[in-house]
Every structure is written in C-alpha cells, then in structure tokens.
Amino acid sequence: MGGFRGNHGRQGNAAHATNVANERATAPYNFVSLPDKILPAELDAYHDALLGEDEAAIHSAFRSFLQEKGKLSGHIDLDIEALAPLFIGGNGVETFAPAGHAILPGSSIRGMVKNLIKIITCGSWHGDEDTNDRHIYYRCLMAPNGSPAWMVPLHNLYASKMNITLPNGQTGYRAKQGFLLKDKHGKYFVSPRTDSKESGRILIREYEKKFPDECPLLSRGSYVAWHGAKAYIITGSQPADKLVETQADYDALSPEAQQSSGKQHIRYFSLHDADWDVDHRIPVPDSVINDYVEDTKRNGVDLIEGKDKKTHETFYLTRDEARKRGAQIGDDIVSVIPCGYLEANGKVTAFGHGLCFRIPYDRDVMGAIPDTLKKDTIDFATALFGNTERWSSRLFFEDAEPVDGEVECYDTKWARPLLQPNPTSYQLYLTQDGRHPENPKHWDEAGGVKIRGYKLYWHTPISPWQIPKNETPNKNVSRQLTPIKRKSKFRSRIRFENLSAVELGALLMVFDLSGNGEKIAYKIGQAKSLGLGSIKIHSTFHLDQQDTYEQLFTDGRFQERKDKDDSSGYLAAFTTYVRDNGLERCWQETINEVVEMLDWDNAKKHGWPDKVASMSGNVQTGSVDDRFKHRSILPTVTEVYNG
Numbered sequence: 001m002g003g004f005r006g007n008h009g010r011q012g013n014a015a016h017a018t019n020v021a022n023e024r025a026t027a028p029y030n031f032v033s034l035p036d037k038i039l040p041a042e043l044d045a046y047h048d049a050l051l052g053e054d055e056a057a058i059h060s061a062f063r064s065f066l067q068e069k070g071k072l073s074g075h076i077d078l079d080i081e082a083l084a085p086l087f088i089g090g091n092g093v094e095t096f097a098p099a100g101h102a103i104l105p106g107s108s109i110r111g112m113v114k115n116l117i118k119i120i121t122c123g124s125w126h127g128d129e130d131t132n133d134r135h136i137y138y139r140c141l142m143a144p145n146g147s148p149a150w151m152v153p154l155h156n157l158y159a160s161k162m163n164i165t166l167p168n169g170q171t172g173y174r175a176k177q178g179f180l181l182k183d184k185h186g187k188y189f190v191s192p193r194t195d196s197k198e199s200g201r202i203l204i205r206e207y208e209k210k211f212p213d214e215c216p217l218l219s220r221g222s223y224v225a226w227h228g229a230k231a232y233i234i235t236g237s238q239p240a241d242k243l244v245e246t247q248a249d250y251d252a253l254s255p256e257a258q259q260s261s262g263k264q265h266i267r268y269f270s271l272h273d274a275d276w277d278v279d280h281r282i283p284v285p286d287s288v289i290n291d292y293v294e295d296t297k298r299n300g301v302d303l304i305e306g307k308d309k310k311t312h313e314t315f316y317l318t319r320d321e322a323r324k325r326g327a328q329i330g331d332d333i334v335s336v337i338p339c340g341y342l343e344a345n346g347k348v349t350a351f352g353h354g355l356c357f358r359i360p361y362d363r364d365v366m367g368a369i370p371d372t373l374k375k376d377t378i379d380f381a382t383a384l385f386g387n388t389e390r391w392s393s394r395l396f397f398e399d400a401e402p403v404d405g406e407v408e409c410y411d412t413k414w415a416r417p418l419l420q421p422n423p424t425s426y427q428l429y430l431t432q433d434g435r436h437p438e439n440p441k442h443w444d445e446a447g448g449v450k451i452r453g454y455k456l457y458w459h460t461p462i463s464p465w466q467i468p469k470n471e472t473p474n475k476n477v478s479r480q481l482t483p484i485k486r487k488s489k490f491r492s493r494i495r496f497e498n499l500s501a502v503e504l505g506a507l508l509m510v511f512d513l514s515g516n517g518e519k520i521a522y523k524i525g526q527a528k529s530l531g532l533g534s535i536k537i538h539s540t541f542h543l544d545q546q547d548t549y550e551q552l553f554t555d556g557r558f559q560e561r562k563d564k565d566d567s568s569g570y571l572a573a574f575t576t577y578v579r580d581n582g583l584e585r586c587w588q589e590t591i592n593e594v595v596e597m598l599d600w601d602n603a604k605k606h607g608w609p610d611k612v613a614s615m616s617g618n619v620q621t622g623s624v625d626d627r628f629k630h631r632s633i634l635p636t637v638t639e640v641y642n643g
Contacts, residue, residue: 023627023632024627024632024633024634024635024639024643025427025428025615025627025628025632025633025634025635026610026611026612026613026614026615026627026634027428027612027614027615027634028457028458028460028528028529028530028531028612028613028614029455029456029457029458029528029529030452030455030456030458030597030634030636030637030640031429031451031452031453031454031455031456031637032119032453032454032456032590032593032594032597032637033452033453033586033589033590033593033636033637034369034370034373034450034451034452034453034454035122035373035583035586035587035590036372036583036586037122037372037373037583038122038123038124038372038373038375038377038379039121039122039123039379039380039578039581039583039587040377040378040379040581041121041378041379041380041382041383041384041503042065042069042383042500042502042503042577043062043065043378043383044377044378044379044383045065046061046062046064046065047376047377047378049061050062050378050387050390050391051376051378051390058390058391062390062391066498069500069501069502070394070498070499070500070503071498071500072496072498072499072500072501072503072504072543073495073496073497073498073499073543073544074495074496074541074542074543074544074565075493075494075495075496075541075542075544076493076494076496076507076508076511076539076540076541076542077491077492077493077539077540077541077542078109078400078491078492078493078494078511078537078538078539079403079489079490079491079537079538079539080104080400080489080490080491080492080535080536080537081487081488081489081490081535081536082484082485082486082487082488082489082490082534082535083459083461083486083521083534083535083536083600084459084460084461084463084486084531084532084533084534084535085410085463085465085483085484085485085486085531085532086104086483086484086488086524086525086532086533086535087481087482087483087484087525087526087527087532087533088102088103088104088105088108088484088524088525088526089525089526092479093412093479093480093481093482094409094412094482095409095482095483095484101402101405101406101407102402102406102407102409102484102488103399103400103401103402103490104399104400104490104492104524104525105399105400106396106397106398106399106400106492107397108524108525109397109400109492109494109524110385110395110397112522112523112524113395113397113494113507113510114381114385115454116510116522116594117380117381117384117385117506117507117510118130118379118380118381118454119454119456119590119594120506120509120510120513120587120590120591120594121379121380121381121506122379122578122583122586122587122590123379123380123381123382124373124374124375124376124377124379124382125366125369125373125374126374127364127365127366131365131366131369131451132294132365133364133365133366134290134291134294134364134365135291135360135361135362135363135364135365136295136360136361136364136365136423136424136426136443137291137292137295137297137298137358137359137360137361137424138154138158138358138359138360138361138424138442139158139356139357139358139359140154140155140157140158148629148630148631149439150427150439150440150630150631153439153442154442157442157444158359161174161342161359162174162175162356162359173340173355173356174342175340175341175342175355175356175357176192176193176340176341176342176343177192177193177199177267177269177338177339177340177341177355178190178191178192178193178274178282178338178339178340178341179191179193179271179274179327179336179337179338179339180284180303180336180337180338180339180341180351181281181329181333181335181336182333182334182335183332183333183334184332184333184334185332187283187284188283188284188289189281189282189283189284190281190282190284190339190341190343190348190351191274191275191276191280191281191282191329192274192275192280192282193269193273193274193275194273194274194275195273196269196273197270197272197273198229198230198269198270198272198273199267199268199269199270199273200267200268200269201265201266201267201268202232202265202266202268203244203246203247203250203264203265203266204237204238204243204263204264204265204266205243205244205245205246206246206247207232207266211225211227221234221236221237221300221308221310222234222235222236222299222300222301222308222353222354223300223301223308223313223315224301224315224337224338224353226315226317226325228325228326229270229271229272229325229326230268230269230270230271231268231269231270231271231338232266232267232268233266233267233268233269233338233340233353233354234266235263235266235353235354235356236263237263238261238262238263238264242261242262243264244261244264250264267354267355269338270326271322271325271326271327271336272326274327276327276328276329278330282341282343282346282347282348283346283347283348284347284348284351285347285348288347288348288349288350288351289304291360292304292351292352295358297358297422297424298352298358300353301315301353303337303339303351303352303353306335306337315337316335316336316337317335317336317337318334318335319331319333319334319335319336322335322336339351339352339353340352340353340354340355340356340357342359361442361443361444362444363443363444363448363449365423365451367443367448368430368443368448368449368450368451369450369451370450380503380506383503384499384503384506384507394496394497394498394499395494395495395496395507396494396495396496396497397492397494398492398493398494398495399492400490400491400492401490401491401492402488402489402490403489403490403491404489407484407485407488407489407490408484408485408488409482409483409484409485410482410483410484410485411482412480412481412482413465413466413467413480413481413482414466414467414473414478414479414480415465415466415467415478415479415480415481415527415530416464416465416466416467416478416530417474417477417478418479418526418527418529418530423443425628425631426440426441426442426443426449427440427631427632427633427634428452428633428634429451429452430442430443430449430450430451430452431449431450431451431452432633440631440633452634456523456594456597456598457523457528457529457533457597458597458603458612458640459521459523459531459534459598459599459600459603460531460534460603460608460609460612461531461534461600461603461604461608462531462609463530463531463532464530464531464609465481465483465527465530465531465532481527483527483532494507501569501570501573502570502573502574502577504570504573505567505570505571505572505573505574505575505577506574508539508541508567508570508571508574509571509574511537511539512539512567512571513591513594513595513598514595514599519595519599519600519601519602520595520598520599520600521534521535521536521537521598521599521600522534522535522536522537522598523535523598529614534600536600541565541567542565543565592638593637593638596637596638596641597637597641599641602641611640611643612640615627615628615632
C-alpha cells in the first residue's frame with residue numbers, strides 16, 4: 001500500500017527550473033545527423049547472392065565484382081602528430097607499448113577510419129555493431145512541488161507501469177516479491193512469494209531496536225539484511241530527526257502527515273513464504289538479464305552479482321545456506337536473493353531491489369533508429385571491411401611507429417573520471433523539439449523518437465585530464481593514466497587491395513574531409529571526453545602499378561616511386577556516385593557537420609573549452625550542474641560551432 005506520492009505543482013523554484021532548462025547544455029561530444037537513407041555500396045548490386053546461404057554463389061559474386069571493378073591496389077602513408085596527449089590502453093595505466101616503446105596500434109587506426117567511413121558514406125545501422133542495442137532503464141518515483149516540468153510526464157509513465165489501484169481506492173504496487181534463483185547453467189528464475197505468514201513491514205526505528213548489533217541504517221543505504229529465514233529489503237532511510245519512533249506514533253498521524261513523512265518502514269518477507277515448486281518457477285529471459293547488466297546507472301544492490309555495488313558486500317545465499325534457512329530448492333540452484341519483479345505472459349519482464357526499482361523503457365535503442373537505416377543493404381563500411389565468413393576485408397592497417405624510434409610519455413597521474421555513454425540522458429541523445437525544451441522527448445515518447453546521430457568528440461586544445469593536486473582521487477571512478485606527450489610523431493600505412501574507383505574515393509575522403517585537409521584533426525584512443533586523443537594526419541597515397549612487383553630494379557638500381565598519386569579523380573568518382581544515388585543534399589550536411597566537429601582551428605578560439613565542457617559536476621562532492629538536473633537540451637553541432 002502507499003505506492004507513489006508527490007505534488008505535481010510547479011511553484012516555488014519553478015521559474016528557476018524553467019530558466020535553467022532554457023540554458024544550453026554543454027558536452028565534450030555531439031552528434032552528426034543521420035542521413036535520409038543508406039548509400040548502397042557498388043557491391044550491393046550482388047546483394048542476393050552475397051547475403052544468401054550458398055557459399056559457392058557468395059564466392060562467385062564477390063569474384064565477379066573484383067574482376068569487373070576491383071582493380072585498384074596500393075597504400076596510403078600516414079604521418080601522424082599528436083596535438084593533444086594520447087592514451088592507448090596497454091595494461092590500463094601505461095600506454096600501449098608491446099615492444100618496449102609506445103605505438104599506435106593498427107587496430108585503433110582501423111577503428112577510427114571505419115567509424116568515419118560509416119558516417120561519411122551514409123552507412124546502415126546494426127544493433128550488434130553500430131550501437132549497444134538494449135533497453136534504457138529509468139525510475140521516477142515522484143514529481144514534487146517545484147520540480148522541473150520534465151519530471152511530470154516521466155513520473156506518470158513510471159506510475160502507469162508500477163502502480164495499481166487497490167479495491168479501497170488507494171494506490172498499491174504492481175511489482176511482486178519473490179526470490180531470484182540462479183542455476184548451475186547460468187539461467188535465472190523467480191520463485192514467487194505466495195502468502196504473508198512471515199512477511200510484512202517494520203518501522204525503521206523499531207528495526208534498529210530489534211537488531212541493535214546491525215550497523216545503523218542511516219549509514220548503509222540499500223542492502224539486504226538476512227535474519228533467519230527473513231530477508232529485510234533496505235531501500236534507503238531518512239535523516240534521524242525525521243524518523244518516527246514507534247508504530248503507534250505513526251498510526252496516530254493523519255494520512256496526509258504519513259504521506260509527507262517519507263520512508264519510515266522496511267519491508268521483509270520469508271523463505272517460508274515462497275512457492276518452491278519447480279514447475280511454478282517464472283523464467284527470466286536472457287534479454288532481460290542482459291538489459292539489467294547493461295544498466296550502468298544502477299547504484300546499491302546488484303542482484304545479478306548479489307552484491308552492493310559500492311562496498312561489494314554479499315547479499316545472496318548459497319544453495320546450502322538457503323536450505324538451512326528454509327528454502328526448498330534442488331541441487332541445480334547455486335544462489336538465492338530476494339527481489340521485486342514484473343511479470344507478463346509467464347515471464348519476468350523486469351526485476352530489481354525492492355518494489356520501486358528501475359524499469360526499462362518499452363523501446364530499445366535500435367527502436368530510435370529510422371527503419372530506412374536498418375535495412376540489410378551492403379554499405380561501404382561492410383563492403384570494404386568485410387562481412388565475417390562471406391568476404392574478407394580489403395583494407396589492412398599497420399601499427400603507427402614513432403618517427404624517431406620512441407616517444408616520451410607524461411608522468412603517471414590520476415585522471416578525472418572517464419565519461420561513459422549515458423543514453424539515460426535522453427535530452428542529449430535524442431532529437432528534440434527546440435520549441436519545447438522544458439519537456440524533452442524520452443525513449444517511449446508517443447509517436448516515436450529518433451537518436452541524434454553518430455557520436456563524435458570535440459577537440460580541446462587545453463586537455464583537463466588530470467585531477468587537481470588539491471583533490472583526492474575517488475579510486476572507484478577514477479584511474480591512472482600515462483599518456484603520450486604532445487608533438488609526438490608517428491608513421492603508419494594503410495594497404496588496400498582490389499578496390500573500385502568509387503571505393504577508393506570513399507577511403508581517400510576520410511583524409512580530405514575539408515577539401516584540403518588543413519584544418520582537420522582526428523580523434524583516437526581513450527579518454528576522448530577529457531580532451532585526449534587529438535591527432536593531425538598528413539596522408540599520401542600510392543597506387544601499385546601493373547609492374548610494381550615485376551620490375552623492382554632498373555639498370556641494376558632500385559626503382560624509385562613517385563612521391564604520390566593524384567587523388568582528385570577518385571574523390572570525384574565518389575562524390576558523383578553520391579549524387580547519382582540521390583543523397584547529395586544530406587551527404588553534404590553530414591560532411592559539413594563532421595568538418596565542424598573535427599576543426600582544430602575552431603577549437604583554439606577564445607572561450608571554446610566552456611562550450612564543450614562536461615556538465616557532470618564534481619564526482620567527489622556529488623554536485624551536479626543544474627542544467628543536467630533540469631534536462632537542458634544539447635544544441636546541434638552547427639549551433640555549438642557557430643555559437
């Protein structure tokens with residue numbers, strides 16, 4: 001009983017909340033807009049054969065394409081200079097140095113190039129490759145007086161999924177209680193609670209009196225306290241001066257006073273109050289488990305690990321311990337932990353700690369990708385980089401070695417916490433209606449939503465990666481880094497085989513985004529959100545001549561190659577191909593936004609660091625930027641660039 005509560009009025013701080021929400025959000029990243037449709041690669045002309053099941057037909061189709069168009073082989077030399085500190089993770093602290101000196105691995109260069117090819121060739125989207133396809137979790141228990149407008153619809157959405165109306169007209173919980181079981185095969189089930197012989201709730205103060213040896217709840221947060229067969233589900237507490245001393249005192253309060261008093265009780269239920277019948281177990285699908293694990297924003301109790309995420313204290317019972325306490329489980333079960341859960345069609349759809357746990361939006365991440373970009377069209381990235389067993393990559397990336405034999409690294413320092421992808425911040429990740437910034441669209445918005453596009457990181461000449469000397473690092477969220485120093489120089493090579501003129505043009509376009517490449521810098525490695533990883537690349541490309549390997553010597557001397565081949569014809573072939581496929585307008589918009597994001601000269605302008613600063617706040621103190629709290633909208637790439 002009780003469920004959710006809260007005044008949805010917007011008085012008091014409402015004006016401040018509106019003003020803050022109208023301020024621009026800032027972030028060290030932004031999004032290149034999605035194209036109208038996929039640009040099919042020339043290889044897509046053989047689509048049916050290449051994506052069929054006949055292995056002979058696959059090889060025949062690919063061979064036919066190469067014989068018809070794939071006649072260009074050669075290499076692209078890359079001269080790389082670090083414009084900002086670089087960090088390619090080796091052992092987690094030291095930079096990557098397998099031979100005793102730091103290098104930039106070919107795999108990192110490959111990832112950078114593939115990502116840019118995917119963007120500038122209007123590629124397709126696949127849930128297992130281009131995004132972490134999962135359901136985003138959220139929780140919004142109440143929208144109190146003075147809260148920002150965005151909380152109200154989200155609260156209503158959460159309440160519609162988690163509330164039920166009881167026969168007496170009061171609000172209750174839709175979630176049920178049970179025990180999450182893990183079997184020896186790694187599968188999960190819930191044994192539901194069936195009755196309440198030993199279940200109920202107890203006042204926090206009375207719990208403390210009943211179990212005086214327990215650590216004070218006020219300092220524990222969320223956890224599970226086992227007392228015999230009973231599991232007490234701790235989901236937080238109130239300040240000591242707000243706790244009611246006895247149940248009689250609580251019962252004497254008016255319903256309104258009880259509601260305003262906040263959390264006063266702890267729920268508990270018993271192993272004796274569970275249906276242990278194997279046939280009555282409710283399966284938890286692997287997809288639900290995976291979504292739960294991917295919810296990195298969950299704090300407190302982790303039911304899959306059976307631990308507190310902060311203290312690592314164990315809350316689950318082993319099979320033998322659970323049996324001693326009253327669980328009637330077989331030898332196939334390895335652990336037991338209490339949970340709340342939602343059920344539909346005989347399966348668990350969501351679960352968590354307590355009865356007001358985080359739940360997933362109905363739409364997953366791929367649901368925010370337009371259908372026109374999810375087709376099985378063979379795009380340029382797939383054509384060039386290969387498709388597993390069907391055809392192999394025609395691009396090969398060498399490690400970037402230091403020009404002078406080795407490079408210097410900075411001293412090992414504690415770094416600021418690295419930002420992780422946070423699609424729970426839908427005001428940043430989803431395309432918003434700029435006319436209504438006070439009510440941003442979330443993942444389950446009626447009518448659907450669209451992600452903002454391909455994520456790239458801004459350049460920051462001043463790289464604020466180190467924790468200030470006067471701050472103590474939080475080792476739970478920070479790590480030590482040993483970056484490569486600025487101005488370090490490397491040399492690498494990309495070899496290509498059997499490309500068509502259009503494919504070669506697409507590859508060369510990566511290194512000629514602005515038409516001359518002068519103002520473009522690239523991002524590589526880790527800690528991009530902290531300003532690391534900016535590099536300048538000067539590229540020269542060379543085609544293999546027909547007699548490249550036949551005539552290595554002329555008149556007894558090594559035959560010298562010309563400095564470079566002319567790329568203009570291949571670049572023109574690709575742009576003509578884009579135009580012929582009806583994508584010139586949105587493709588040009590894509591190129592413009594990529595150039596704006598990778599413009600190193602613009603990043604050196606006065607005030608730039610403030611435009612691309614993180615809103616995360618101080619992790620040490622727990623403070624968070626008000627614009628983040630009030631879901632301020634992230635401006636577009638062009639708005640940031642020209643603002």
